[in-house]
Amino acid sequence: MAFRPEHEIHKRRFSRNLGVGLTLGAFILLVFALTVVKVTEEGKMKHNPDGTVVEGQ
Amino acid sequence: MSDIHAYEQPEEAGFGDYVQLLKPRVMSLVVFTALVGLLVAPVSVHPVVMLASILFIALGAGASGALNMWWDADIDAVMRRTAKRPVPSGKVAAGEALGLGMALSGISVVMLGLASNWLAAGLLAFTIFFYAVVYSMWLKRSTPQNIVIGGAAGAFPPMIGWVAATGHISLEAVLMFALIFMWTPPHFWALALFMKEDYSNAGVPMLTVTHGRKSTRKHILVYTILLAPVAVGAAFTGIGGPIYLAAALALNGWFLWGAWRIFNRDEAVAEADSYAVEKSVFRFSLYYLFLHFGAILAEAALRPYGLGGW
Known part of the structure; x- marks a missing residue:
């Protein structure tokens, strides 16, 4: 049995699903990269006994 | 005979229609500034x-x-320039535009706060509130000064960018805000002419509708005169320098000349050449803003080589 030909509406739905999927993927990558940067920068900070935080190794 | 067309589905939105809801052309200016x-x-x-930070501001x-677009769907449908937008054209339901706008507002503000700092996030939240509530819901349909006050929403992005980097508001950030704020009225009034x-079809009280076209021409001239010292004055702050000063003097001289020409024309002359001067000043005003911010960027880019700034 042959598949029914694809309607134009299916193409629109596919474009929407693909767009949402790629956007969410990009968002996840960005949050991951941001987390890595924040954690790395935090690691470079020096925590003093009085509670203050200064830059330093 | 069967009427198969009666069973066809209504037009369904593609991904691009949702992107159009975000006004990508306005976003490109926001990203740049x-x-x-x-x-x-x-x-x-x-x-x-x-x-x-840039992504979440955008x-x-x-x-x-x-x-x-959710709030203005009724007047967008009447205006030729906006009738094809996703909501008035029926591709996206008004409720979907509202949902998308609310969700993205929350995501962008929280994520900007986490990425940079909460002052920048607060300014972004205020900008969204100002544009959606103060401008769209309140001023746009109630006062001919809608463009003047509403222009603040478009003026915030460079200030948010500055605050995202530094964590505080300074004179330079205020001047970048003031540059866009003062530029907005003559830019939009030239378009309205x-x-x-x-x-007028949409019932939006633009200055051209409420005060007449002669008064609008005068307003364009007055606001361009007020804009010039703000734009040139920024040359003598931390973001300025000789390149910016030269650009600002040339661009403001040109803009003032354009505003003067608009002021000196009447409707009969403008009709005769299909508003050629008004259209050219409107186009020029886009370059005006782009080149001012380009000059500010050039000063900063050349500073490490001892060329930018004073």
Whole structure:
């Protein structure tokens, strides 16, 4: 049995699903990269006994 | 005979229609000015933090665009320039525009706060509120000064960019804000002069409709005169320098000349050449803003080589 030909509406739905999927993927990558940067920068900070935080190794 | 057309589905939106809800052309200006604000700030920002900050500022601007399209769908349908937008054309339901706008507002503000700082996030939240509520819901339909006050929403992005980098508001950030704020009225009034039917058909109280076209021409001249010292004055602050000063003097001289020509024309002359001067001043005003911010960026880019700044 042959598949029914694809309607134009299916193409629109596919474009929407693909767009949402790629956007969410990009968002996840960005949050991951941001987390890595924040954690790395935090690691470079020096925590003093009085509670203050200064830059330093 | 069967009427198969009666069973056809209504037009369904593609991904691009949702992107259109975010006003991508406005977003491109927001990205550019916010990026300049971030890059010229006197602190170094990690490229990933910079990318994230710009993206979330742009997303916030897009969210306010979607909320504006939800609220203004009735008048957008009447105006030729906006009738093909996703909501009035029936591709996206008004409720979907509202949902998308609200969701993206929340995401953009929280994410900007996490990526940079909460002052920048607060300014972004205020900008979205100002554009969607103060401008779209309140001022746009109630006062001919809608453009003047509403222009503040478009003026915030470079300030948010600056604050995202530095964590505080300074004179330079205020001047970048003031440059866009003062530029907005003459820019939009020049547009209103040659888009004459649109605003009156929609019942939007543009200055051309409420005070007449002669008064609008006078307003364009007055606001361009007020804009010039703001634009040139920024040359003598931390973001300025000789390149910016030269650009600002040339661009403001040109803009003032254009505003003077608009002021000296009447409707009969303008009709005769299809609003050629008004259209050219409107186009020029776009370059005006782009080149001012380009000059600010050039000063910052050349500073490490001892060329930018004073």
